[in-house]
Structures are given as C-alpha cells and as structure tokens.
Amino acid sequence: MKALIVDDEARVRKAVRLLVDWEAHDIDDILEAGSGNEAIEIMREAKPALVIMDMMMESGSGIELMTWVNEFAGSAKFIVVSGHNDFDFVRQTVLHGGIDYILKPIEAEAINAAVAKAVAAWRSEEEDRRQRQKQSIRLNEFKPIYGEKLLSALIDDPLNAESSIRRLQAEGVIPGNTPTSQLILVQTDPGNNPLLKRFGGDSELMYYAIVNICNEFVQPSGKGIAFRYWGGPPEIAILLWDTRESVIELTGRMNQGMFHTLQFRMHFGISSIGRLPAELPSQRSEAAEALLHRNLLRHEDYCHFPGSTLHSAERKEKTASPIGSGSRPIFAHVQEDWRMAVISGSAEVMSAAAQNWIDELSRSGVVTPEMLNTWKSDVLLFRSRLVREVLGREAEEIVARLEQDDRLHPAPYANGYSFSLFAWRDWSFALMLRLSQTLTAQTGKERHSMNEIVKYIEQNYPSDLSLQEVAGKFYVSREYVSRRFKHEYGINFSDYIVNIRIEKAKLLLENPHYKLSQIAEMVGFHDVKYFSKVFKKQTGSTPKDYRNQLNA
Incomplete structure (x- = not known):
C-alpha cells in the first residue's frame, strides 16, 4: 500500500515519516510532495491509498487538493495535519470525506490512530466495491424488470402518456392513484474514467449500478422509481410520487450510498411538483436546466433546483468587481493574452495565461456548465482563427489535424460529477502548447x-x-x-x-x-x-x- 505526505515544510514531512508506524499499517511505499500541485502529479502516477496533507500551502491549497482527490482519486483516504484550529477547515475536511483533522504539533498516538482508521476504511470499501461489481455483473445478465422505455415514454411521448401510465400501473410499477409527481435527473458523466475503470470500462454496467443504488432508497418504501432514461444522451431519472419526505434529505441519503459504494457523489437536478404524466416533459426540462446552470464553485451543493442558481448568479454579477466590460468573465476578455502567449512560444507564459484565466473564473464567484461549454467553444474558435491568421489559406489542413487531435486530448466534461479548476487549467495550457508548437513547426517549414x-x-x-x-x-x-x-x-x-x-x-x-x-x-x-x-x-x-x- 502507498501513502503520500504533502506539506511545504520538509521538517513536517520528516516528522510524519518518523511518527507513523508504517509497517504496522502494512504501508510499504511512502512518497512526499511539497505542494498541492506536486501532489496531484504524484497521485496521477502513483495512485496512493492514503494522503496525509497540510491545509495551508503556498502552491495548491489543501482544499483544492481535497477537491481534486474527490474527482480523480475518490478511493484515496486523506488525513489533514494543520497548524490552524479553524472551524471552516475542519468543515471542509468533513465535507470532502476526510478521515481526521490533526493539529500540529503532531502526536504519535493521534496520527497512528487516524492512519489505522483510514487504512481500515480503504480496505473495507475496496472489498465492498469488488463485491458490488460482481453482483452487478451477475444482475446485468438478466433483463431489467422495470419497463425503462415505457417510463421514458411518459416524458417523450405525451400523446401516448396516458396509455403508458395505465400499463405501468397495471404492472404495479406505479401506484394506481398517483395524481402528482416530481422528477429528478441524476448527473451522469460518460467520460469519467476513474469511475468507469471500476466497471471495467463498461458504461452500461455503470449506469445499471447507479440505478440500483438509487432504487435502494426509493423502491422499498414505495416513494418512486429510478430508471435509465432513453430519450436522449445517457441519463438516469428518478420519478417520485411520494413527495412527503424532503427531496434534499432523500438525495443526501442516496449520495451517502453512492459514495460508500462508488467513492463518488452525484449531482441531482430537481423539478417542481407537477401533474402526472402531463407535466413530466416540462419537469425534465426544469431538472436538466438546474444541472446546466448549477454553480460549480459550490462543491458541497449536490441538489439543484430550476432558476435558483441563475438568480444567485445574477445577484453575484451585480455585486462583483467588474471584469473586462463589467460582466462575468468571458473568453474574449483574455483572448489577446492567449494569442500573445501562443505566439511567444514560451511554456511559462502560456502556463501563466492559463492560470490567470482560471483565477478570473474563480474570482467571479459563479461558474456553470453552460459557461464552460461556451468558453470551450470560444477557445476552439480562437484556435482556428489564429491558425488561419498565421498560415492563411494553407491553414485548413492544420485546423483539421488539431481538431482530430482533440479526440486524444478532450476538454474536461463540463457537466460531470464534480468540477476541478486544475483540470481546466491543465487542458487550457496543453491546448495552447500544442497550438504554439504546431504553428512554430509549420512556419519553420514555410520559412525553409x-x-x-x-x-x-x-x-x-x-x-x-x-x-x-x-x-x-x-x-x-x-x-x-x-x-x-x-x-x-x-x-x-x-x-x-x-x-x-x-x-x-x-x-x-x-x-x-x-x-x-x-x-x-x-x-x-x-x-x-x-x-x-x-x-x-x-x-x-x-x-x-x-x-x-x-x-x-
């Protein structure tokens, strides 16, 4: 088993090495990092099971590192060692699933107890995941008992919705007297490689497992049913006809189940309550809109309602310091900086340009999937225009080659399970670097x-x-x-x-x-x-x- 110690002070890292009885915990590989950014690079390669980390570091804070761990290394357990007795730090540690929060100076008994707890939790969850995957594989061999396409038709085929609901009621899927309902969409991310790896790369099996987990919380109590929605891109929907329990509490319990089994928490787009089945199409639109406009900077929010994020964004825009023309940050505000960075050919300048843009995004207070999708489109358009500006009519082949290269280096999924500024910064820098190298190579050929x-x-x-x-x-x-x-x-x-x-x-x-x-x-x-x-x-x-x- 591997462990990673993250602290910007070498003496603290040395103290942790000496105080922990690694052999007793069956940890045989101890790695070190001097910053959050360095820790991320090590975790990408080494994939440690345990991270012991400081909260305050000059390059890459503990909170940013915990956010990244949740998204890209969810099975890793982490312990925070800090010199700050700060309630907000403790709260963030708990929210991100931390095992313990230990104050400096470090006591051997406290840190060894925390390590023992973290190792036990990691082993228990790893065994649960293996058993759950085996069970899901066995269950997936049989035809699902729920009429998912019939449930999807309630949303997509309003003309035949009444006949569809009668069939579902006759089969006992939906209770006979159900005048109203509420629809929830569970955010799915088809490109989430860490989660897909748990299912051997089988996305269908992944969706099946998520549906099963959701149904564990709604079916036994007769509250509703979770199903794979077949009306468009992969989605999981939950149809609730018993809405007496707080939907926030219900989805909170679902997320605990998700995290225990999959080491991931999901986002839920929640519609208003409406007539069944007449208002289901509009309810699905509400739930999808709620997910598309959720504020990605609020990592602890997993329930999203239509309109609420938009209103908060509007309030933020009125009170925030102006950026560029006074609105929330858009790519046009930094386009010239990016252009000069690419033309400079300097990796350092391009890295700074990528980081400056991410800083602007985070300072605005609101980043939504819709904004990221618009930004990504603007970035790719900027790239095409710059290639044509530099290379003229010979640019089309280069543009096509860069677009093909995007398949190997895709942008982070804007509406995924969680959001990482690190991932978008890294993608931005890599895109600029590849663009700069391509232009330099091509203009070099032309000069020759x-x-x-x-x-x-x-x-x-x-x-x-x-x-x-x-x-x-x-x-x-x-x-x-x-x-x-x-x-x-x-x-x-x-x-x-x-x-x-x-x-x-x-x-x-x-x-x-x-x-x-x-x-x-x-x-x-x-x-x-x-x-x-x-x-x-x-x-x-x-x-x-x-x-x-x-x-x-």
Whole structure:
C-alpha cells in the first residue's frame, strides 16, 4: 500500500515519516510532495491509498487538493495535519470525506490512530466495491424488470402518456392513484474514467449500478422509481410520487450510498411538483436546466433546483468587481493574452495565461456548465482563427489535424460529477502548447520553403519567371507564394523580381564596357526603353545618368 505526505515544510514531512508506524499499517511505499500541485502529479502516477496533507500551502491549497482527490482519486483516504484550529477547515475536511483533522504539533498516538482508521476504511470499501461489481455483473445478465422505455415514454411521448401510465400501473410499477409527481435527473458523466475503470470500462454496467443504488432508497418504501432514461444522451431519472419526505434529505441519503459504494457523489437536478404524466416533459426540462446552470464553485451543493442558481448568479454579477466590460468573465476578455502567449512560444507564459484565466473564473464567484461549454467553444474558435491568421489559406489542413487531435486530448466534461479548476487549467495550457508548437513547426517549414524559392529566383532572374512556374517548381500553390512574399517582404512577387533585376543592373552599370542594351538583356529586360523606364521608376535616375554619377 502507498501513502503520500504533502506539506511545504520538509521538517513536517520528516516528522510524519518518523511518527507513523508504517509497517504496522502494512504501508510499504511512502512518497512526499511539497505542494498541492506536486501532489496531484504524484497521485496521477502513483495512485496512493492514503494522503496525509497540510491545509495551508503556498502552491495548491489543501482544499483544492481535497477537491481534486474527490474527482480523480475518490478511493484515496486523506488525513489533514494543520497548524490552524479553524472551524471552516475542519468543515471542509468533513465535507470532502476526510478521515481526521490533526493539529500540529503532531502526536504519535493521534496520527497512528487516524492512519489505522483510514487504512481500515480503504480496505473495507475496496472489498465492498469488488463485491458490488460482481453482483452487478451477475444482475446485468438478466433483463431489467422495470419497463425503462415505457417510463421514458411518459416524458417523450405525451400523446401516448396516458396509455403508458395505465400499463405501468397495471404492472404495479406505479401506484394506481398517483395524481402528482416530481422528477429528478441524476448527473451522469460518460467520460469519467476513474469511475468507469471500476466497471471495467463498461458504461452500461455503470449506469445499471447507479440505478440500483438509487432504487435502494426509493423502491422499498414505495416513494418512486429510478430508471435509465432513453430519450436522449445517457441519463438516469428518478420519478417520485411520494413527495412527503424532503427531496434534499432523500438525495443526501442516496449520495451517502453512492459514495460508500462508488467513492463518488452525484449531482441531482430537481423539478417542481407537477401533474402526472402531463407535466413530466416540462419537469425534465426544469431538472436538466438546474444541472446546466448549477454553480460549480459550490462543491458541497449536490441538489439543484430550476432558476435558483441563475438568480444567485445574477445577484453575484451585480455585486462583483467588474471584469473586462463589467460582466462575468468571458473568453474574449483574455483572448489577446492567449494569442500573445501562443505566439511567444514560451511554456511559462502560456502556463501563466492559463492560470490567470482560471483565477478570473474563480474570482467571479459563479461558474456553470453552460459557461464552460461556451468558453470551450470560444477557445476552439480562437484556435482556428489564429491558425488561419498565421498560415492563411494553407491553414485548413492544420485546423483539421488539431481538431482530430482533440479526440486524444478532450476538454474536461463540463457537466460531470464534480468540477476541478486544475483540470481546466491543465487542458487550457496543453491546448495552447500544442497550438504554439504546431504553428512554430509549420512556419519553420514555410520559412525553409521561402529560402529555397528566393534562392531559385536569384539564380534565374534573367529568365521570364512567372508566379505559376515558381509555385509549380516547389509544389505549392500560387496563392501561397504570393502571400508569403507579401508577408515576408511587404511587396508582391513581380515587384520582388524587378527589385533583384534593378540591383543586378546597378552592378553591371559599373562596368563601362557593357552597353545599356546588353545590360538590359542580361538582367531579363528584352526592351532597352522599358528597362530605362523601370530603372528610373525604381532609382529616380535613368541608367545613363546613374552610370555618369558613378564615373563623376
């Protein structure tokens, strides 16, 4: 078993190492981190079962680390060791499932008791998870006894809802006299890899297990039924017809069951009470809206009602310090910072730009899944525009390649079980870094191509060079050559050739033995009068006057 000690003071980490009887707890690998950010990187690789951590650190606070653990390492148990006897810190530790909160100076008896408790809890839950998964696999071999598609039809098929509910009542799924109901949507995250791993990557089995856990709390008491909703993206719905118990208390007990079994807590979108089945479609919309507009910065809130988060967001917007134009932060406020960071090519500057944006988001007080989805769309649009700005018409292939690369590096799921600023910061930085590297590599290739093109022109300027000929010689488009000349030299292709010819003519005019007609022919002009006209336009003097000035 592995353990991780997190504290920005080396002496505290050393004290914990000495005070804990690791062998007695069957812990044979002890790791250390000096900050919350470093701890996250270690946990991603080592996946320790136990984390002993400080609450106050310079880089990555204890609360941020606990939030990350809940999302990405939910099975890990953690103990807080702190020099601050702060009620809010204790409360946050409890809310995030911490085993104990120990004050410094650390006593050997207290920390060993906490470690023993944490190890026992981890082993017990690991065994529960194994047994639950085995049971779910066995149950999944049989056809579910609930008419999930019939229940879904109550929401999606209003014309046949009455006949559907009569069938469900005849089968005993819904009680006969049920005039009203309340609908709850359980937030599901199809991309949650840590949870999927518990089910061998089988998302259907994962949904089945969540439905079973929910039904343990509503079916035996006849309060309602949980089912897989088949009307759209994967969702789990709970139809309550007995609404006498507080829905907050009910979902709270469900979440305890979820956490005990899966080490994850779910979010619940809760509709108002309405007529059954007539108002179910609008109730589903209410519940979905509640989830879409929930404030992700309030980690401890798992029940979400329609309109409540929007109202609080509006209040926050009126009282918060203005950002940019005075509204809540949008990507446009930092777009120029991101652009300069990408163009700089500096990983440090790009990391700072990503962190600054996350800081702005958290300072606003409200971040919703809807805002994140809009932000993600704006970021991807910014990327496409910057590629086209830098690479012009040659950009489409690069844009398509970056979009394909997004499948390997997807953004965090905006409406998942929990929210991590760390995850969005890391995604933002990685996106900027890949974009910068791609642009640098591509412009490097273009620069190399331009050097070859210029060398070719300098060697063949006396001939009748055309834009089409040069483009064909180097297997690029006419537009590419024209655009690059304009970008690199500020003039078009034909003017560049004229400049070279005139400069060569100046050198030849220094030799008095060459006639003007010979010089014109040698630099690519077949008409001496036209040569003289162009020469004067470029230099302000005729070729004859220029030669006389040289000999004066």
